[in-house]
Amino acid sequence: MAHGRLAPRSRATNGVPAQGAWWRNLVAAAVLLGVLVAGVVVQRHPGTYYSTVDVMFLAPVSARNPNAVVTTSGSVVSTASVVERVLNGPDGAGVRNASSRVTLLGERRLHDEAVRLPDNGGQWAPDFDEQLLTVEVTGDDPEDVARRRDALVATVDATLRQLQDDQGVDRFNRITTRLSPAAPTVTYHEGNRKRAFAMLVLMATVAGYVVVTSWPGAQGRPAVVWPAGPRHRRRRAASTSHPERELSSRSQVS
Structure with missing residues (x-):
């Protein structure tokens, strides 16, 4: 019975690496916080x-x-x-x-x-x-x-x-x-405070979208492959050191 090689399990969600998703959430939170702070400054700025x-x-x-x-x-x-x-x-x-x-x-x-x-x-x-x-x-x-x-x-x-x-x-x-x-x-x-705040939101939204969509793993980009366990590394090293043995074992299985 042939035994295929199991692929290492990837810690990714919906095609997006876990590490990339974490950074994307951090960027979104930073953009939201920046909008809130800028909005307070605009509303309190004296005329x-x-x-x-x-x-x-x-x-x-x-x-x-x-x-x-x-x-x-x-x-x-x-x-x-x-x-x-x-x-x-x-x-x-x-x-x-x-x-x-x-x-x-x-x-x-x-x-x-x-x-x-x-x-x-x-x-x-x-x-x-x-x-x-x-x-x-x-x-x-x-x-x-x-x-x-x-x-x-x-x-x-x-x-x-x-x-x-x-x-x-x-x-x-x-x-x-x-x-x-x-x-x-x-x-x-004092200017138009509502218009100024609306422009801040628009600029922050565009900036956040550009950062998030350009992050590795977005829009079909190759995701980061997490390192495999010790057992897989040993098997990989053995097959690389003795390619003729790997080929012979495959022929016998077939």
Whole structure:
């Protein structure tokens, strides 16, 4: 009677090695824990207070231009640009954004302040066609944000006044300023917490799936074969050392 060689018993479940399954469970638990911790951080992260106001530069009123609000002048825009350059310095405006409507919040500058001359140009050439300066302030305290905003507006007015004093401009021909809105407010921004948490869950799910599916033994990959017992190793060594005996014994059995 022929006796076939028994294959060593594999400690695997559903084609997945026991050791690999253990590590996959560990990865899943780590991903779940990371999502929970990140969710708590997102929910408890404080928001930011933000305030903005436009300091409009108005041309002097005359019989030809009785309405200073609708009167536009290239010289007034140039004056606003000089004031902005005095306040910010040659390189104080920072990186030029694709849109002049990008705010400090959009740049993630959550405790900062800025005075900007709107640039409505394209990619290749700037276009300063608005005679105003935009003042922005962000911070974690509403009273501090309002105080710093008012201080920046006062600095803009003082700089404009000093420039005209230095040039000896007559008071009837002076450029004046007006705020828009007249009574700026401070608003609170905390983002969309639900959307942020949903993105965390999605990213963690994708990352966990990639790790688990790329683990050895997944998707039909060869599983790890556990070492056989001492008896099997002795029989394997004997057959390897004397292949002719193994062949003879098989022939006799047949």
